[in-house]
Amino acid sequence: MQLDRKFPTLLDRYYGWIVIGAIALLYAPLIAHWYDGWLNKNISLEHEYFSHGLIGLPFAAYIAWIDTRSRWRRLNEVTHPLALPFLITGGIFYLSGLPDFTNLSFPLVLIGVCLWFKGIPGLKLEKFPLLLVILATPNEIPYLISPYTLPLQAFIASCAGFILTHFDVPVTVEQIYLYVNDKIVEVAPHCSGLKMLLTSLYVALMLLYWTGTLRSRGKTLTFLGSTVILSVTANIIRNTLLTFFHGTGREQIFAWLHEGWGGDLYSACMLGLLIPLLGSIEWIADYFHPGTELEES
Template sequence: MQASLKVFDPVKRHSTEAAIALLLGMLYAPLIWYWIDGWLSKSISIEHEYFSYALIGFPYAAWIAWLSRQHRHNLPSSGSFLGISLLALAVTFYLSPVQNLINLSFPLMLGAVVLILKGLSGLRLMRWPLLFVLLATPTELPYLIAPYLMPIQRMNAAIAAFLLTQIGMDVSVDQIYILVNERIVEVAPYCAGLKMLMTCLYVALMMLHWTGNLRSRPKTLALLAGAALISVVGNIVRNTLLTFFHGTGRTDWFEWLHESWGGDVFSALLLLSVVLLMNGIDRMANSLTLSPAGGAGKDNFF
């Protein structure tokens, strides 16, 4: 009899959490499935496709939330007026006919639940999972940024044209338009590398959190700056290849890199570069710390 009661102890202990998780699943499973299906099949809007890094961001957020479950359980229960207010806002957004407000209701709802159950101490504990969910929630942010990308579009077009002239191609540039062999290639706002920049910075933030390097400002700044540079250089290379394929009539190759799985492979290589950069920064920091010229303590560099 005692053994059977022990089996039900965890269920009884976490019954509230389980009921809330079930309710949230019923509310948001269709929405999240819509996102996932849209990202995988590329049937979602262009702006929301920018947030496809949520395919790794959401599982990572869930994983670090799971790791802190015991600490979260030990926190005292503490209702919060702020949590109730945030819950009302999340419900209002969820019932709104505006797609972006419905999307934003998801991280707001999660934050409200944490505040209501565990108060501000719970919010501090869950700040990183909630931040990763918020940053990966589809919004119209890319659409708002697009009008300011003209300088980057011009730079991409100019550098791509310069590189192609180095291999003997007849190339001319007019603002964001590249003319190659009487074929015009436009470096559109959504070809300026914003998606890859957002993805690289998000993955860099994940790497910094995973390795515990967020405590080091130099490492954080170095990785974020390096990730931004990787995305910019990578996008210039991609635009150059696309211009070359289109200008030389290699339509199949153009479509493969532009809309097919070739673009996914290229993106994966850039993300791998971010991971390798994190490893390189760690190695450099360790070598400088251990070197005789580095002094006795870590504070000399990182």
């Protein structure tokens, strides 16, 4: 009888850990598959668009475990009616065997767990790490929107041609194609900067949260808008360099910047510029409008 009385107590005490362990066992192979694909680039092209999850998923775990854990414990234990539908849908998706459904089951189950343990207050508390997980979950959205990037591709090609012309490089621009010395460079959908734009906005959200600037709507919108401009500008410069290197026969450096680690280095440097960009926006906002942060929150 004493053992029977202790068992429910132990189960209640470690119930949360049991759930965390079960989720870890179920999704560790899936997340390992994501990381392998992102690091070794052996995942589908559309799923490579979500490689920002390399840093986003650990950051989401850090927020949930370090930043919000004490507040999570203080919340009342309440189960929301929507918890079960989310958990059931996530389970069905996981067991479907379809890659995208299996991927999407991860955030669905996490949302269901939040609703099961702490209801809507728990979901609100964990909304930002859940957002990071959702935005890092591979799906087919990039494939669906790629046909609509043609105006962006044409804009980048035109800008690259304009820059090369001013450096006396003989270039001809036809929609998304650039011709230099009878060599052609295409600003393809995956070269339109969509991946870099998505990654830049993702990293921008992380910086906004880390610095606490996310509380200010004005600074947040200004920074996200500036991030878009910076990302598009960086991609124009990159495509300009690629066109120049390919058109002038510098194939080795073209390959280094296009498919080698040079492209990763270029992207990392561009993302690094987001830090001083955010600092500049905060300094300008505080200089011209001191003491207005609380009003904007």
